[in-house]
Amino acid sequence: MRSVALRLGQGACVLVGISMLVFAVFFATPGADPTARIAGRGASPQILARIRHDYGFDRALPVQYIRMMDKLFVARDLTSFVDHGERVVPEVFAAAPVTLSLVGGAAIIWVGLSVLIGVVCALWPNGIVDRVLMGLSVLLLSIPVFWLGEVVNLVTQSRYHDTMLFSWVPPLGYVPFLQSPSGWFRSLLLPWLVLSSSFAGLYARVLRAELMAASGEDYMRTARAKGLSPLRIMLNHGLRMSWLGFVSLFGLDVAQLIGGGALLTEVVFALPGVGHLTYRALTDLDLPLIMATVLYSAAFVVIANALVDLVYLALDPRLRTGTRHG
Amino acid sequence: MAEPILQVRDLCVRLSGRLILDHVSFDVLRGRTLGVVGESGSGKSVTASALMGLVPIASGSVKFGSREVAGLSERAWRALRGRQIAMVFQDPMSAFLPVRSVGAQIDEQIRAHERLSRTDARARTVQLLQRMEVPDAAQMARRYPHQLSGGLRQRAMIAMALSCRPDLLIADEPTTALDVTVQAQILALLREVSQRDAGVMLITHDMGVVAQSCADVVVMYAGVIVERGSVETILQAPLHPYTQALMAATPEIDGPRPARLATIPGQPPSPASRPQGCVFQPRCGYAHEACGRRPPLRSHAGRDVACVLYEGAA
Amino acid sequence: MKPVLDARDVSVRYHLRGRRVLQAVDGVSLSVMPGEALALVGESGCGKSTLGRCLVRLQRPSSGAIAIDGIDIARMSERALRPYRRRMQMVFQDSQAALNPRRTVAASLAAPLLAQGVSRAEAAARVAKLLELVGLPEEAGSRFPHAFSGGQRQRINIARALALDPALVVADEPVAALDVSVQAQIINLFSDLRARLGLAMLFISHDLAVVRQLSDRMAVMYLGSVVEEGPTEALLRMPRHPYTAALMAAVPTRDGAAPAVLAGDVPSPLDPPSGCRFHTRCPFVRERCRSERPALVADVDGRTTACHFPIQS
Ligand SMILES: Nc1ncnc2c1ncn2[C@@H]1O[C@H](COP(=O)(O)OP(=O)(O)OP(=O)(O)O)[C@@H](O)[C@H]1O
Numbered sequence: 018m019r020s021v022a023l024r025l026g027q028g029a030c031v032l033v034g035i036s037m038l039v040f041a042v043f044f045a046t047p048g049a050d051p052t053a054r055i056a057g058r059g060a061s062p063q064i065l066a067r068i069r070h071d072y073g074f075d076r077a078l079p080v081q082y083i084r085m086m087d088k089l090f091v092a093r094d095l096t097s098f099v100d101h102g103e104r105v106v107p108e109v110f111a112a113a114p115v116t117l118s119l120v121g122g123a124a125i126i127w128v129g130l131s132v133l134i135g136v137v138c139a140l141w142p143n144g145i146v147d148r149v150l151m152g153l154s155v156l157l158l159s160i161p162v163f164w165l166g167e168v169v170n171l172v173t174q175s176r177y178h179d180t181m182l183f184s185w186v187p188p189l190g191y192v193p194f195l196q197s198p199s200g201w202f203r204s205l206l207l208p209w210l211v212l213s214s215s216f217a218g219l220y221a222r223v224l225r226a227e228l229m230a231a232s233g234e235d236y237m238r239t240a241r242a243k244g245l246s247p248l249r250i251m252l253n254h255g256l257r258m259s260w261l262g263f264v265s266l267f268g269l270d271v272a273q274l275i276g277g278g279a280l281l282t283e284v285v286f287a288l289p290g291v292g293h294l295t296y297r298a299l300t301d302l303d304l305p306l307i308m309a310t311v312l313y314s315a316a317f318v319v320i321a322n323a324l325v326d327l328v329y330l331a332l333d334p335r336l337r338t339g340t341r342h343g
Numbered sequence: 344m345a346e347p348i349l350q351v352r353d354l355c356v357r358l359s360g361r362l363i364l365d366h367v368s369f370d371v372l373r374g375r376t377l378g379v380v381g382e383s384g385s386g387k388s389v390t391a392s393a394l395m396g397l398v399p400i401a402s403g404s405v406k407f408g409s410r411e412v413a414g415l416s417e418r419a420w421r422a423l424r425g426r427q428i429a430m431v432f433q434d435p436m437s438a439f440l441p442v443r444s445v446g447a448q449i450d451e452q453i454r455a456h457e458r459l460s461r462t463d464a465r466a467r468t469v470q471l472l473q474r475m476e477v478p479d480a481a482q483m484a485r486r487y488p489h490q491l492s493g494g495l496r497q498r499a500m501i502a503m504a505l506s507c508r509p510d511l512l513i514a515d516e517p518t519t520a521l522d523v524t525v526q527a528q529i530l531a532l533l534r535e536v537s538q539r540d541a542g543v544m545l546i547t548h549d550m551g552v553v554a555q556s557c558a559d560v561v562v563m564y565a566g567v568i569v570e571r572g573s574v575e576t577i578l579q580a581p582l583h584p585y586t587q588a589l590m591a592a593t594p595e596i597d598g599p600r601p602a603r604l605a606t607i608p609g610q611p612p613s614p615a616s617r618p619q620g621c622v623f624q625p626r627c628g629y630a631h632e633a634c635g636r637r638p639p640l641r642s643h644a645g646r647d648v649a650c651v652l653y654e655g656a657a
Numbered sequence: 658m659k660p661v662l663d664a665r666d667v668s669v670r671y672h673l674r675g676r677r678v679l680q681a682v683d684g685v686s687l688s689v690m691p692g693e694a695l696a697l698v699g700e701s702g703c704g705k706s707t708l709g710r711c712l713v714r715l716q717r718p719s720s721g722a723i724a725i726d727g728i729d730i731a732r733m734s735e736r737a738l739r740p741y742r743r744r745m746q747m748v749f750q751d752s753q754a755a756l757n758p759r760r761t762v763a764a765s766l767a768a769p770l771l772a773q774g775v776s777r778a779e780a781a782a783r784v785a786k787l788l789e790l791v792g793l794p795e796e797a798g799s800r801f802p803h804a805f806s807g808g809q810r811q812r813i814n815i816a817r818a819l820a821l822d823p824a825l826v827v828a829d830e831p832v833a834a835l836d837v838s839v840q841a842q843i844i845n846l847f848s849d850l851r852a853r854l855g856l857a858m859l860f861i862s863h864d865l866a867v868v869r870q871l872s873d874r875m876a877v878m879y880l881g882s883v884v885e886e887g888p889t890e891a892l893l894r895m896p897r898h899p900y901t902a903a904l905m906a907a908v909p910t911r912d913g914a915a916p917a918v919l920a921g922d923v924p925s926p927l928d929p930p931s932g933c934r935f936h937t938r939c940p941f942v943r944e945r946c947r948s949e950r951p952a953l954v955a956d957v958d959g960r961t962t963a964c965h966f967p968i969q970s
Pocket residue numbers: 358359363381382383384385386387388389390548613614
């Protein structure tokens with residue numbers, strides 16, 4: 018119980034720290050003064066002054082910070098500095114399901130694929146299958162997502178769209194799940210594959226390395242001495258231990274993708290997700306939106322860290338008790 | 344004469360291109376524990392691995408009962424492993440998978456070899472643990488390896504090894520990682536196993552352990568057996584210069600205390616630099632010309648010894 | 658004669674998670690005379706290494722006094738301790754980990770000398786002497802640690818410990834990782850060094866046969882406390898504490914008699930038994946042992962025992 022409270026406290030501190038940093042950096046950036054942009058081009062000095070006063074830009078920075086946090090978290094009516102003052106909280110909440118769908122599906126694909134590749138390679142190390150699959154994973158790892166996405170689009174959207182093979186591909190964009198589950202699936206299948214490709218390559222390599230390292234361990238020798246089949250040994254013993262390294266990597270990767278790291282995929286496939294939103298916020302130097310998206314993604318990283326720890330506890334009983342005399 | 348459970352003849356093992364075991368021959372007899380002694384790197388563990396089919400046998404014959412197992416396919420070996428030949432390792436902490444309960448790991452072995460339901464397998468596991476004198480066995484089966492003491496872990500390991508009623512149990516330094524008082528408990532348990540359950544081959548580097556727990560002994564040096572026979576014969580009057588030197592170099596807790604221990608100059612050879620002739624020749628005080636040729640194991644004074652000193656005079 | 662090392666009532670408590678306290682060393686008193694070798698024996702986890710590290714102040718004891726040459730170092734600051742550091746040295750079990758792999762042996766040996774302000778030429782001469790002392794050829798100095806076998810590396814570690822003319826050397830399981838034939842060489846080396854240099858030594862070991870070969874006196878520890886102490890031969894011939902007797906009886910000997918088996922495991926130091934710490938395993942336990950903790954009592958023959966019902970000879 019105490020550790021849960023401690024965790025929550027730590028998470029809150031991280032979020033406050035990050036928000037302050039974002040705020041400070043924004044106001045330290047030359048030319049970031051939002052007044053001019055809110056006013057539009059060629060506004061008179063009187064209008065500028067009024068906007069400055071209305072938005073509170075003439076107050077001390079700490080006061081502005083507190084007002085912004087209040088609007089963001091308590092009143093939830095923080096408005097953008099551009100775009101005719103759209104509210105940022107609903108915007109983030111509208112973008113989040115898109116990104117969650119994208120990342121969730123891709124994560125399932127890349128974990129499944131990498132476990133398959135990793136286990137097969139570790140079962141027959143240095144064989145022909147191993148070499149081919151490892152070569153393939155390097156290839157996957159090194160193809161830029163953006164390029165791969167564009168090529169996929171080129172093939173499925175224009176050149177071969179009318180062939181049997183790709184006629185099912187819907188036009189770019191997102192279809193909400195509640196509107197049409199099958200449409201949702203079809204609109205996301207290609208983005209999932211594209212996004213998961215490099216992760217699948219990386220994870221397969223990591224997993225193979227972990228499994229190979231584990232194969233020299235005493236408990237693997239015991240498993241062989243028990244007369245288990247190689248597949249059983251690999252799954253019940255090798256994989257069981259190798260998960261541990263896998264989980265922390267996975268937690269952080271997923272968190273950063275959900276927090277906006279899937280930007281390129283979202284852009285290529287015209288998915289209005291959080292990455293898109295962050296990108297827009299940054300190009301517009303729109304502080305409220307930057308603040309909202311940054312805090313949103315930081316929150317995911319904090320949550321993911323906590324989840325990773327919990328999963329660790331579930332996977333490794335040694336962590337549940339303190340010392341060897343516990 | 345007790346019937347042999349295992350007969351090993353001229354076993355050679357080659358790893359990474361180097362000959363690790365060089366024509367090793369011995370028998371394990373029913374009801375008589377065989378001790379395999381030798382210093383680090385002498386090939387004791389490789390011998391055990393070869394008998395488990397975990398390293399390839401380059402040449403020679405290994406017979407379980409009347410069945411030749413050298414050259415079996417991996418699939419055939421798998422059916423033998425854990426079922427007819429089982430193994431206990433040195434460090435029971437690292438030999439168990441740390442993330443699954445001890446009981447689950449024993450159940451797994453039972454179910455890999457026999458068609459049994461989960462509950463039946465667990466019942467047998469608990470019964471085995473009880474036989475190994477693990478207190479509160481049902482409860483202990485649910486614990487993770489790190490939650491047991493070293494002695495209990497090793498008992499669980501032995502229970503797992505015996506779970507499919509093997510003919511032969513190979514124990515590779517089963518007490519090296521344990522305290523002396525716990526070592527005594529485990530050795531007593533192994534003595535009982537050899538009377539009741541299975542043939543035991545006990546690998547150790549401690550002559551005291553051999554004296555206490557074994558009936559027969561094989562002394563290994565650099566991948567070669569240098570002396571072989573019953574424990575009484577060899578411990579009372581070791582003949583091979585290496586066996587003699589090894590025993591003289593071991594301090595004892597009773598008897599006269601020498602001012603200095605006898606030592607063996609130099610170090611054991613690596614498999615790559617094993618001498619052409621007698622493997623002990625470079626460190627042997629009796630070495631002479633005739634030692635340039637590898638002496639075979641010959642029967643002499645009630646045991647087999649591989650040394651030119653005992654050739655001719657039978 | 659004044660003792661080189663005189664430790665009084667040394668205790669070490671480790672504070673673990675969840676406010677649990679592990680008493681690793683519990684009020685141990687020891688002394689070592691010049692030229693004397695004391696052995697510390699006991700089973701895994703009884704606190705031997707922890708105590709050893711305290712005695713050379715690699716670790717600060719929670720309470721108690723540790724006098725080296727009559728000066729209490731138990732609570733000294735790192736700074737105040739510096740002049741006394743060279744007086745006590747430690748040799749570890751893992752010969753590999755104790756040496757810097759990227760330095761030649763000569764450089765490793767010379768480093769503490771140079772730090773003490775010895776000139777380069779003098780240091781080089783001293784290194785050559787040290788190598789000779791531990792039975793290594795002079796050219797060994799120019800090689801790196803990985804080029805040596807375990808036994809040779811342990812010789813180098815011993816040379817390093819001797820570099821600054823210590824008054825006390827604490828050796829924690831110095832031969833446990835070595836093969837029998839090499840172990841004998843290192844045991845002999847320790848005997849020679851004691852004879853030649855008149856060193857005071859403290860050997861930590863779990864192997865009674867090794868202890869017998871190496872020490873004049875021995876102290877037996879159980880769960881953090883000394884239960885019996887006295888001349889090694891006398892203790893081994895006629896143990897008075899039931900634990901010493903059990904430890905002796907468990908050692909496999911060549912005469913092949915099956916040993917008396919002591920039941921059970923060492924209890925957790927997190928939750929030590931009441932009264933006599935050994936009462937859960939003691940074959941002679943009586944009611945009094947469960948409630949009252951026996952004190953270490955000195956006998957006229959220079960032996961001390963902490964047992965209500967010591968074994969009578
Ligand atoms: N997989 C391997 N590939 C190459 N050489 C090996 C392999 N396994 C063991 N060896 C070599 O075989 C020799 C014998 O090793 P083995 O492990 O059998 O010794 P041991 O007698 O069990 O020693 P210890 O007492 O240290 O366990 C050693 O020289 C070792 O380096």
